[in-house]
Amino acid sequence: MNSFDFRGLSAFPLTPTSEAGIDERAVAIMVERAVRAGVDSIGALGSTGGYAYLDREQRRRVTRAAVNAAAGTPVMAGIGALRTLHVRQYADDAQAEGAAAVPLAPVSYQRLTDDEVFGLYEDISAAVSVPICVYDNPATTGFAFSDELHAAITGLPNVAAVKIPPAPAEDAAERITALRNALRPGTVIGVSGDWFAAPALNAGADAWFSVVAGVFPGYAVAITRAALDGAESEASRLSAELEPLWALFRRHGSLRVMAAAGELLGLTAGPSLPRPLRGLDQDARHTLEDTLRRLGLLR
Amino acid sequence: MNSFDFRGLSAFPLTPTSEAGIDERAVAIMVERAVRAGVDSIGALGSTGGYAYLDREQRRRVTRAAVNAAAGTPVMAGIGALRTLHVRQYADDAQAEGAAAVPLAPVSYQRLTDDEVFGLYEDISAAVSVPICVYDNPATTGFAFSDELHAAITGLPNVAAVKIPPAPAEDAAERITALRNALRPGTVIGVSGDWFAAPALNAGADAWFSVVAGVFPGYAVAITRAALDGAESEASRLSAELEPLWALFRRHGSLRVMAAAGELLGLTAGPSLPRPLRGLDQDARHTLEDTLRRLGLLR
Numbered sequence: 001m002n003s004f005d006f007r008g009l010s011a012f013p014l015t016p017t018s019e020a021g022i023d024e025r026a027v028a029i030m031v032e033r034a035v036r037a038g039v040d041s042i043g044a045l046g047s048t049g050g051y052a053y054l055d056r057e058q059r060r061r062v063t064r065a066a067v068n069a070a071a072g073t074p075v076m077a078g079i080g081a082l083r084t085l086h087v088r089q090y091a092d093d094a095q096a097e098g099a100a101a102v103p104l105a106p107v108s109y110q111r112l113t114d115d116e117v118f119g120l121y122e123d124i125s126a127a128v129s130v131p132i133c134v135y136d137n138p139a140t141t142g143f144a145f146s147d148e149l150h151a152a153i154t155g156l157p158n159v160a161a162v163k164i165p166p167a168p169a170e171d172a173a174e175r176i177t178a179l180r181n182a183l184r185p186g187t188v189i190g191v192s193g194d195w196f197a198a199p200a201l202n203a204g205a206d207a208w209f210s211v212v213a214g215v216f217p218g219y220a221v222a223i224t225r226a227a228l229d230g231a232e233s234e235a236s237r238l239s240a241e242l243e244p245l246w247a248l249f250r251r252h253g254s255l256r257v258m259a260a261a262g263e264l265l266g267l268t269a270g271p272s273l274p275r276p277l278r279g280l281d282q283d284a285r286h287t288l289e290d291t292l293r294r295l296g297l298l299r
Numbered sequence: 300m301n302s303f304d305f306r307g308l309s310a311f312p313l314t315p316t317s318e319a320g321i322d323e324r325a326v327a328i329m330v331e332r333a334v335r336a337g338v339d340s341i342g343a344l345g346s347t348g349g350y351a352y353l354d355r356e357q358r359r360r361v362t363r364a365a366v367n368a369a370a371g372t373p374v375m376a377g378i379g380a381l382r383t384l385h386v387r388q389y390a391d392d393a394q395a396e397g398a399a400a401v402p403l404a405p406v407s408y409q410r411l412t413d414d415e416v417f418g419l420y421e422d423i424s425a426a427v428s429v430p431i432c433v434y435d436n437p438a439t440t441g442f443a444f445s446d447e448l449h450a451a452i453t454g455l456p457n458v459a460a461v462k463i464p465p466a467p468a469e470d471a472a473e474r475i476t477a478l479r480n481a482l483r484p485g486t487v488i489g490v491s492g493d494w495f496a497a498p499a500l501n502a503g504a505d506a507w508f509s510v511v512a513g514v515f516p517g518y519a520v521a522i523t524r525a526a527l528d529g530a531e532s533e534a535s536r537l538s539a540e541l542e543p544l545w546a547l548f549r550r551h552g553s554l555r556v557m558a559a560a561g562e563l564l565g566l567t568a569g570p571s572l573p574r575p576l577r578g579l580d581q582d583a584r585h586t587l588e589d590t591l592r593r594l595g596l597l598r
Contacts, residue, residue, distance in 0.1 A: 107408070110346070110439060276416065
C-alpha cells in the first residue's frame with residue numbers, strides 16, 4: 001500500500017457528459033483550478049464525476065486527464081460498478097493511469113446483503129496495491145452500512161478510509177465519535193454532503209470529499225483549513241454563508257446544481273449530464289445564478 | 300405497435316451468470332419448460348434474468364436463445380440501463396432479435412426526478428415499434444412512481460402496460476382499483492412479487508410477471524388460470540400452499556432463491572449469480588431443498 005493520505009480536502013470534479021461523449025478538457029480545467037486553490041487531493045470519478053454512467057474507456061480517459069492536470073497532487077479514481085468483475089478492471093486501469101487511491105461504493109441493482117458487500121471489498125482489497133476508501137452513499141447505492149460492517153471492512157488489507165453520508169449537523173459529534181470507536185484505529189473518516197462538512201470536520205472528521213470544491217475550490221479550502229486548524233466558528237461561519245447553495249444541493253441534488261454552475265461559468269457546454277438526467281430547469285437555473293452572484297462566485 | 304398482449308402469465312427465466320459468462324443453454328431449457336406448461340409469454344432479461352448485470356452482447360444472446368426456445372410464444376426482453384443512450388441500443392437489439400415487447404425500468408444511480416423518468420419513457424416510446432411495459436420496481440431502481448406519473452407515461456405512444464410491485468394482500472383491491480382509475484383505459488396492469496399474484500389477480504390485475512414460473516411454471520399456470528377464470532378461492536389456496544417458498548423469497552430475495560433452485564434441479568451449474576451477488580448459504584439452501592420436496596417440486 002502506498003502512502004496516500006486521505007486527510008484534508010478532496011475536490012470532486014464533474015465529468016461533463018452528453019449523448020455525444022465526455023468533455024475531458026473541462027475535467028482538466030476543474031482539476032487545475034482546484035490544485036491552484038490548494039486542495040489536498042482530487043477525487044476523479046466520484047458520484048459527482050458520474051462514474052456510474054461511464055464506460056471503461058471513458059473512465060480511463062478521465063483518470064488520465066485528472067492525473068495529468070493535477071501535476072503531482074494525488075488523484076483518487078472511483079472504481080464502483082455493479083459487478084465485481086468490472087470493479088477489478090477499473091481498479092487495474094485506475095492504478096495503471098496513476099491513481100493514488102480508489103474509492104469504492106457497493107453499487108447495486110439487487111439489494112446487497114452485508115456478506116455480499118464484505119465479499120466485494122475482500123475481493124478488491126486482495127487485488128489492489130493502492131488504498132481503498134469505502135464509499136458509503138445509500139442515496140445512490142441503496143445500501144446502508146452498519147458501523148459493524150464498516151469495522152469489519154476496515155480490518156481488510158488496503159482499506160484505509162471510510163466516507164460517510166451527511167447526518168443532521170447537531171448529530172455530527174456523536175456520529176463521528178461512534179464511527180471512530182468502531183473502526184480500525186488509524187482509519188480516515190471522510191464526509192460528504194457539503195453542508196455537513198463544517199460540522200463534521202469541527203467534530204473530528206479527517207477529510208471532506210467535496211462536490212463544491214470541484215467547481216468553487218476557494219470557499220472549500222478556507223472552510224477546511226479553518227476547521228482543521230481549530231478555528232471552529234470561522235469554519236461554521238463560512239459554511240453558513242454558503243447555505244443558499246447547500247439548500248439548492250439538498251433540493252435538486254448537488255450533481256445537477258454543480259453541472260449547471262459549470263455551464264454558467266463556461267467550463268463546459270450544456271447539456272453536461274447524460275440522459276435520462278436533466279439539468280436544472282430555467283427557474284432553478286436563475287435561482288442558482290442569483291445565489292452564485294451574491295456569493296461572489298460568478299461575475 | 301404490434302398486437303402483443305401482456306395479459307395472463309409471463310414466466311421470467313433466470314440468466315445463470317458466473318465470472319466466466321452466461322449459460323444460454325439453461326435459459327433455453329427454462330423457456331421450453333415454461334412454454335410446455337402453458338404460460339402466455341416469456342419475460343427474458345427481467346430483474347430475475349439479471350439484465351442489469353449483462354453487457355450488450357450477452358443481452359442479445361439471451362434474447363435470441365429465449366425467442367428460439369419459445370417457438371412462437373411471445374417473448375418480452377428487458378431493456379433497462381442507467382443511460383438512455385444504452386436503453387435505445389438495447390431496444391433496437393431486442394426488436395432485431397424478435398422480442399414482442401420491452402419492459403423498461405428507470406434504473407438509477409443518481410435518484411431520478413419525475414420529469415427525468417417521464418423523459419426517459421418519452422424518448423424510448425418514440426424510438427420503438429413494439430409495446431413498452433413500465434417496470435415499477437422501487438427496490439431495485441430506487442425510484443417510486445406516483446399514480447399520476449404512471450398515468451402520464453401510459454398516455455405516451457407504445458406504452459401498453461404497467462407492472463407494479465407487491466402491496467399487502469389485504470390492500471390488493473384498493474391498489475388495483477386506484478391504479479386502474481388513474482391509467483389510460485386499456486392499459487394492462489401486471490404484478491410482481493409472486494406472493495402478491497393471487498390476491499392481485501383476484502382483485503382484477505391482468506397479468507402476473509412471475510419469478511417462480513421461470514423455474515416451476517406448473518403451479519403459476521394453475522394459480523393464474525384459477526384467478527382469471529373467477530375461481531378466486533382456488534387461486535388463493537394454491538398460492539397459500541407456496542407460502543413457505545414465498546417466505547424464502549421475502550427473506551432472501553426471489554433471485555437468490557430461484558438461482559439456488561435452478562442449481563438444485565440441475566438446470567445450471569453453480570455458482571449462477573454474478574459477484575458480488577452470492578447464492579444462498581448452506582442453511583438457507585437446505586431449507587429451500589426441504590421446502591421444494593414438501594411441495595413436490597423436487598424429487
